[in-house]
Amino acid sequence: MVPDTLGLAEIPLTVAVGNASSVGSESLIWINNKTETHRIGQMDDSTWLLGNINQTGYFRVNYDLANWKLLIQQLHNNPEGVPLQLIGYLPEEPSFLPWHSASRALYQLDKLLDRTDEYSLFSDYVLKQVAARYHRMGWPTNVPGSEGNVLQASYQTEELQRELIMLACSFGNKQCHRQAVTYISDWISSNKNRIPPNIRDIVYCTGVSLMDEDVWEFIWMKFHSTSAVSEKKILLEALTCSDNTFLLNRLLNLSLTSDLVPEQDVIDVIIHVGRNPQGRNLAWKYFREKWDILNARYGEALFMNSKLIGGVTEFLNTEKELNEVNTNKYISLRSYLQLKDFIQANNLGAGPAMPRSLEIVEGNVRWHRLHRRHFFQWLRKSPNSNLG
Template structure:
């Protein structure tokens, strides 16, 4: 266990098949988002190798409950697998029980993709989720092409299990954040819309069934509404109007997107939402109303939202940071507005939050998390240099440096992946 406890990080396990000799070559290396960071790693007595049990199976092979196992005790290993023919996929880290990322040779990735597209249930739901997570994580490091990762999502319109959708939502959410100010964003919206439309018709609006089914329904409805499904948006608005006019309760799993679309256009419904936030007795419900109010794409409503967020008569000071989080992470048009308001009101925000251990850190992260261009990096570093002395001995200074590193990581992601994913979307969206 010492290599897992006494050195940082975790490995990428790569399975490369020798299709002529029916053998599997297995290798490991430390997982790094920045390949050049390898030179900055602290020395380890274990050389960033891990003793790793690797569970595996293949098409027509052992079950996902009782898979085969191979122990990798050094950098590389090899084992025969004559049972797996050249047109059968091999899958490792069954049900994601091992703490590592898994990579394969290109042909095996294609075989796995083909299996997902033809009969995804031949692979367990947990392993389907792991495949999606591994592919997108590896794409962020340049180990695989982003098109490979996107290809693994093409079957999702047939996916009826929660966990693969949760993983896909996480990574597609990051891609959405990276693309939202680019010309590729429209096609991404169409792609996600197409993936969820069939499921939207299936799951319906009755909040019934076991908990995982209810969570899946909520996830699909939220994605459908967020990515332009007019039927979903209209139904959400109808449910909000019924609640607003008659008090008919909205199911808890639906509240966020129902509140969001019911208040996004302004008017008395939005005033009602503000009243619910200001006068509510439940902290969690109050924060739900505040998040829902962030969902509008009307610039004037967002400007008023931010003005009120800075006024303690309207928004509690600890909740102001939540406002910046919602605009920076989730609103497709609010990021620049939040960044400008943050800089314009720096003196006031510094007085409020720089003395706290976490609040200023959270605020800086919220405002900058979506930065992904050299221009934004220059703006951030110029601003940081101008206000660094304000934070000497207070919270937030390290977060400015972390924000710069995060922006550089996002720029690297864009440099590696933007043009390829743009081409992929143009090819795969009608």
């Protein structure tokens, strides 16, 4: 908000218009008074208006009845089209908050899609939106081999740069991967950590996921040797990023059966392994097999118990999942009912955690049934889907 000379605030409002066949690009208007009028392009009886795109403003937007009906009709006819076409304007977006809002939605979709056969359609689409702004913003100015400090940027610029690096590395940008590997290799060879502090979590995780077992052992060693609590947390989470299921299993077992991982961090290890697509089934299986031990250790701490239940189940989403109790296979569509049976059979006194976890998983499965096919159809038709 920008205060004017009278002490009132100017409110930035992002808007877009569209109809059944297309969505226009986003525009920005400034609201200076309690009541005012703005002309927004050509609109007719079939054109809707959407305000506060990606919820970048901390306020609600209301519409007249006709506009609400058009928006509802649009969402019924093409639920994926509106948000994805709006995301298509991101390459031109220079501000942090729209990117931050969009990235939350993209990670939610990623959680639903990352084990599907057509996942590359989605990841390529995201990379296409991210590439130009990511390359324009670059990385913090110190690089391996440089003894200079990171140049200070404004908070918003620094956060946007971090957001873009995280998106680029998470969805497979090769230059982002090379830069992360370069940082890790420099750290190992020089024993000097020149990785900018505000992106260490991204670099550590990316390096562990791409590099060999020696890098995992290096991060494990650093986890034990550092005394900084915040750094230990980042290093421990990085260990869960490996694509090597043997190492993920090893970490799960060490966390619960030894004193090498602090007791208060055990639940975080299980949850973060579950967030890794390569570790999702491992964490879900481990959760069930070790439930008696986990419940004995954390059962009285309802917050920890709820955190574990929610964290280990939130990524379960396929029609083969959640109907499993004692086997090591994917689970079938009875899904959330079997999870409910497991929780009730084991007397999980976790308050609202049980119905909440069931609700989330049921919603994930429902999304796949109702929207997945249409979503990928939209991606195939979108002019922004091809990387070129």
